Structures are given as C-alpha cells and as structure tokens.
Amino acid sequence: MAIWFVEHWVQEVLNPIGLHTHCDPHQVLIGKCSGAADVLAAAEEALRSGVVSLVIAELTQPLSLTAGRRLQLASEAGASTGLMIVRDGMGSNATQTRWHVSPVFASDDSTQMRWSLNKNKSGTKMAWDIRWDEAAHCVSVVSEDVERVGSSQAAS
C-alpha cells in the first residue's frame, strides 16, 4: 500500500491507467493537502504509523533540516520507506540518499531511464541505466556498453 501526498493546487495528476502497468492503482491512495506544512505533517504521520509501505510526498518548497530529520526519524520508527519528490536544487541535507531520475532515449526500448544517485550518506555515488521489464514486472539494469553502442548507432 502506498500513499501519495500532494498539495491540492497541483494540476499534474497521476494517471492510474498509466500506472497499472507498474503496480495496482488500487494500492495507491492520494492525500490532497492544503499547504506545504500539511504535506510534511501528513507524511510524517503516515511514515510513523508503519501501515503503508511507501509514502511519497511531492514538495514544492525546500525541505528544512528540522523537517527532513523529523521525517527521517518517523520513517525509522515506522520501518517504512519515504520518498520526497523535490524540485531541482531543493534537496535537504538530512536525507539519506538523493536520486535523480530522468528518461533516456534508446533506439530499441522506450522504458529506459537513468537513475543517478547524487547523494549517499552510507556509500558512493553512482548512476545506472534502468529499463522496465513488463513481462517480468520489474526493473533491470542495462549494461552500459550496449547502451553506448546503441546510442551511437541511433545518432549516426
């Protein structure tokens, strides 16, 4: 079960029809919050309860150190995962890891993405090319060499 918090004025909505290839939309709840503070408070509450396995919050303002640390503690208390979707350059220093995910064009595959780990408190930074395997219903890592050859062919 996942719960996704957004501010109520955000017009971009999650499309369950597009989501259903990745997971069951019935397993996702949306929490429309009236402000940035409510998003954080609701996310903390959900993380601490531990009944949802994934809490996603879309943030529109930079996360303060205090707020980030509170969310971190709540997630440890509830043993659940929290994902904050932050805008460029708005990440908090309290976070354990920060990822940047961007779609990548590949000649033979339209699900390829680059997941780059920008910040990692307990390890090194890295980047992976990932593709979504619909049949196996999971992500798989693309070997970099193949990707380079493929992209150069497509470019020529």
Place this chain on the structure above:
Amino acid sequence: MGLADARSFCPDLRTVEHHPQADQAFQIGLIRWAKRYCPWVGKNGGDGLSLDVAGSAHLFGGEDAMLSDMQMRLMRSKLTVCIGLADTIGAAWALARFGEGLAQTGKTRQALHALPVASLRITPKEDIILQRLGLKTIGQLADLPRATVGQRFGASVLMRLDQALGDQAESLSPEANPPNYATRLTLPEPIGLAKDVMAGVERLLWPLCEKLAQTMSGARVLSLICRRVDGADQCVELRLARALRDPSRILPLFAKGVDGIDAGFGIDQLRLVAIQVEALPAEQVTQYDKGHSTDGLHDLMTRLGNRIGLENIQRFLPADSHIPERSFIISPAAWSDPVGPWGYANPRPLRLFPPEPVVAHGNRPPNKFKWRAMSFTVGRITGPERIAPEWWLDDENWRHGVRDYWKVETREGHRLWMFHTPQNPNWFVQGVFA
C-alpha cells in the same frame, strides 16, 4: 383549490413549500415532548398524535387541567393545536378534528351525536354515499339498524362506527424511542490532565459502543464535549474513515484531539455523542482476513483525515470512458471500496495535465518543437490513436473535435503524449510517460 385560484382570491397569499421529511422529524420531536403526559404516545396519521392518558390525568389535576396545560404549552411555542379527549381512539379523533373538546367518561355517544359522518375516519367515497342518502351525522347513522348499515355501506363503515363508539377494541401502538447514542460523565472534582480526560473518554466509550452493538451499527462521526468549570464548552470532533464500534480502536484516535483541549480551570463534565451512525453488521472473520486486515490503514486514514480532511484522502476507481481524463474517477477513500478492473490496451502516460499548446504544423508530429522552454528533437513516434469526443457530454475541453494521440519519444529522453486536432489544426502535450 389550486394555487392560481387561491391567488385570485387573495393576491398577497404567501406560499411555503411542503417538506414531508421535516414534518416527520418535527412529529417525532413532538412525540418525545408528549411523553411528559403519558408513556403511551403514538403517531396518528401524518399530522397528529394519540396519547393514552388513562391513569396519568390525575397527575396534572384532572383531564380538563391536563388539556389546558397542553394547549397553553403548545400555544407558547406558536403551534395551533386541536385536542379531543374521549373513551376511544375513534371518538378522540373525531372530536379533535370536528368538535374539539372533552367527552366525559361513558358519554361518547352523546358527544359524537351531532358530528358529521366524515369524522368517523371513513374514506371520502363512503362519506359521499352516506351524504347522498341523507345521513349527515353520526347520530343518524348509529340509529339505523346494524344489519342495514353493514349490507348497504360495507363492513368498514360499521367497523369505524363501532371503533368510535367503543363496541370494537382498537389499540394504540406507541412509538419506540429513537436510539440515543450518547453517554455522559459528571465528575465530582474538575480535571485538567489529558491523561485524565482520556481515562474519562474510555469510560464513556464502552457503554456507547455497547449501545451501538445492540443496534448493529457503528459510529462514523463522534463528538466529545468537555464542559469546563467556567461553562465554556470544548468540543473535539472525530471523523472516522470506517464505521467503528470497537472502543480499543476508537480511543487512541481521540488522543490528538484531547491534547488540543484547553482545560482552563478544569473540566467537570464529559459527554460523548455519536453524531453520525451507520449500519455495521457483524461479519465473519476468517483466517485470511486476519492476515489482510485493513484496520491499521483505516486508523491512519482517520488520523490523516482529522488533519487534512477525510474527503481529501482519495483513491482511484476505474470509469468506463475512452476520454483520458475521464477514464478514472477520484473518489474519497473513506466512502468507497477499491473495486473494478484496470486495464487498457493502448499505452497511457503516467502523468496527465491540462493540454499545453505546442507550435507545430501538419498532421504528423514535428521533428523539432519547444515545450516548457525546452527544445526537443523527435527520436521515435508511435501512433496515431484517434479518440473522439463523447457527444452526449458537452465538454469544453473537447470543443476542438477528435484528437489523434501520438506517443513521441524525444532524443533528449522525455516521452511525451501529444495530440493533434485535425478539425482545428493544433498540437498539444497532455501527458508524460515514465
């Protein structure tokens, strides 16, 4: 008389719409009030009450005094009331509607003698037949031989006559009290600690939940009213994501609200009311349910709901439409169940937004275009998929006619869902794929 006729007689006529439900609720309120006179109070049609005052009139100083007391109290609350009191229900009905007053014990026949036959609770058709035959009053009807009346006017007229005169028994069915889901605790000394208030709430919750269990219902909205020593009330409202009657689950949900109470000089009375109650039949619990319990989730929804509003926690439900933005509905999770199959043959974007225009020409996606201040070169296109507007719904966003949707994969990485409106040539971006 129709409204137009009535207006012609009285141009300043004021009209008020008829609210049957409100009238019914008022009648139930009046029944509760009337129980001050006697315990047996029943509904009498949509506009009356019947009271069995046998044995309770002396408490008010006799029947006359009781009637005048009733009349005075109702008049004070601006109600016009006609009261009849007699030995039988039928006679009291006739007196209340046609004569008004009191028939002495054993003098029912004399009291009814001059009243019109319509006061016998007969149908309008029977009334007309009796009138045509010149039988204007109950006295005239009662004087006829019984066999003739039965043969000519049917058994129902005879039955009503017998009921009015007391020859046939008729029972009054009193209305049951509506269940009252409220409990109260008065304290000898004022309290101020949140822990003490919670202990009080716990004491109130058990009897309340027992009451709910008796009627197989569960509370949806609860209200805790704490009366302070200085008379100011503090109210804590708890809206639950599911109907509940389990005290051990409701109690922790009150914790946050109770923390916010301003106790002032202390609280000396607690009152817990279930404002909104829903049917909650007992359910068979299987071994499977134990592993897949959603209780924790509903408790979380309740706690979140009390912060961001219960209707703001939403879930997706499938809808039967080809229009992308109408192929799902977003409904409050507390009032819906996750049902219905998902699935769509054609790829759909992960995120949808209102269409954003793109400068382009032609009916195939452009090779280069700009969107959100970014330039894109097209790498691969898939499509088109034509979606026609639903003509039976007038949707402003679909005024441009049919749309040809393309999945456009750009060399920069973005995978966009674009559409072209051939009837009104324009290009738009409406979604982003994962």
